[in-house]
Amino acid sequence: MSERLASARAATAHQREWFADLRAGRSDGGHFAFVNADAPHEILRTMGIPYVVNQWWASILTAKGRTQDCLALLRERGYPDYIEQYSAIALAALFDPDPGSAPWGGLPRPSIVIGETSGDASRKIFDVWSEQPDITFYPMESAAANDVPVRWWELMPRRWEEAVGTDRLDLMVGELRGLIRFLELTTGRPFRETRFREVMALANEQQEWNRRSRDLIARARPCPLAVTDSIPSVMVPQWHRGTTWARDAARAFHDEVAERVSAGASVCADERARLMWIGRGLWFDLDFYRRFQDSHGAVFVWSMYLAIAADGYLRYGDDPLRALAARFAAFSDQLYTPPWSAEWYVKEARQHGVDGVVHLVSDDPRGSYFTTRALEAAGIPVLELHADNVDSRETDEASITRTVAEWLDHVVLPGD
Template sequence: MSVETGQRSRKDLACTADANAYQKAFGADLKRRVVDDGEPFAVVQADTPHEIFHAMDIPIVTNQWWSAYISAKQLSSRYFDVMAAKGYPANSCRYCSLGLACTLANDPATAPWGGLPTPTVLVARLTCDCIQHVFAQWAEALGTDFFPMEAPAWDVQDANWFAKSNRDWDEVFQPDRIALMVAEMRDLIVLLERKTERRFDEAKFMHLMEQINVQEGYIHEAAQLIGRTRPSPVSIADQMPNTMIPQWHRGSDWAVAHAKRFRDEVFARVAAGEAAASNERIRLMWIGAGVWHDPGFYQALEARLGAVFVWSMYMPFAGPQYIRELKGRPMDALASRICSMNEVLHLPPWMSGWMVAEAARCGIDAAIMLVPPDNRLSQSGTKLTAQALEAAGTPVLMLDADMVDAKKWDHDRMVSTVAEFLAKAGLA
């Protein structure tokens, strides 16, 4: 079947519906602020310093969130056809270029919000060759500025970075890389103050960073409990929204309160003996961004095989990558988080070292890895990470599919592929 009709996932937690409702209301309010009221706003990559914008009360549209939003509305295929018709290569990176495709389509009748208005600035780290081309052309199409941020090489190749990142971040992520990121963030603040007439408040920023530590601490506690509990109290169908939606608002009163509520609900389910699948026999790890056009995929084999996706990068990432001992240097602490975000998710030895450790911590039986054929960054370290997992005893299935482009995705075929892989691995 084609997934253009959509496959819904089952949600077990009450707080999941609240998170989705909050994000829906936020989307409506964001549209009002930037489309109807004409407030300044920015389009930014996920691995950029959102905290700067939050501290200045400047709304942001995150490129990855925008892409997932477009994909969930089943519009990706139409927009990528427009890109191809305009002469763009058929193998353009889907995740990063879908927003550009929507702008180039210039079809207010189909576009979410009728299309994006002109943002104050577009911001992206230059983490791969295509980013600067996508964002430069997008900024030109929207008639605004592009603020690129460097992604310098990381010389400290410590596969055990996650055990030291909360406290020793100034050493783990390299002082020179942190200093460069701080300098660029200061330049970004100058640009934003000039273009928006809003001021950066150091005290407000410090409070925000402190609150982020509290929020991520709640998520970390829940992740640790889920990892050691058999059967898992919740699958990633509940983990993803309750982690990622608060992350888009990290440090806000709502985000901190919701993270605590999520943690408490997970603890309550464990205490009551409730599970995502009471017949859990196979614990699965999902590596890569979510398949935003088919969320029901993750629960398709629970009843049939007792195969439960108990791990994805979003939730356990909160502890090692977001929590920082501030040391009176909140800007440096933020820089240490930003300058390493893509590296620890996509490049060895950081990606492979962390995921091998996480598979052991969570008792993972097999890993399913998304390998988008046209997303160079998502391909960079996946094969080496697959080799590391298999060497550690975790079989890996690599799926040739895209997180936002549903053209080559077939729900039934993908579910069957996973089932066959589990059978061949002797797990089903």
């Protein structure tokens, strides 16, 4: 079954309509935020402050073939075009002489930018935003801990204090209170705890549906859908966390997956190998994920987007601000810091019954060495692709295709 999921089409249509409304609303001079994926969106949602996610906008620019145009604009102004491209290319919107020619009509100019200062490059990218007139940067700190919880994904929904640690949570709660004060003073909008509790409850409901969807796909044989469908079906609603639309979109995705599983639908008629993709989406070549179905019967059944929605976001508790702090204090650890990340990837690989892992390793690998070693120690073959997920200058599509095909022939499916 190759027909695209209705939930994926609906999510994309909703995002286009929402973005058009956002652009129209900016004409009245209202406040608008530009934020990283790991920023506390729920606070903005509570206060009714619209926002665009940096990494989502980068994926749109790349899918529409605009990455090199953006990098050129940065290069012309003396900024490096080879560091943290995924986080940097949206910055070019500030320097685009024809912003209306950008995808979807272009990014509105924000008044607020929010990001975690997890590295020198990331901090400097946001510093450039803040150097522009009428744009204020609110930085969030990134803390670490010596103690690492075992099977953190089992602790996070309700035992998050134990998993993250009291000191890290105290720090994050303080930062969130500071962010709330900053937003109230900057925008004049109040933060209401009653509304905040509603947002947190809706976000948890949304992730419960995502968890059910993840588990359905993990058990399904054959794989009922392509990861290129699951990504928009999951991630567009993630950018709208805390809304009834996002909660209902997650449920619609689950119901559609369940229907396909019940019908025995298959994204590949001759499924012979189940693959896992570790890393950010390969936004400049989304056809990559389907390329090996006809040639090898190899299907990508896993990406981090649905999996982290299932395991990384659920937070219950009587103190909603502390629960939100627990959602983000260790967010990067879950995806990138061993042994947090490495143990989780092994768990997910086993749960989904994968035959091999294709691991995208960028210049900012964030623990990729340990992830690969952990998977191999668990007996799971790993192919590392060294490439940037938005910048194709150092990447040859034919070479990557050939590399994966040879790995499938000689490692995953030898003698098949």
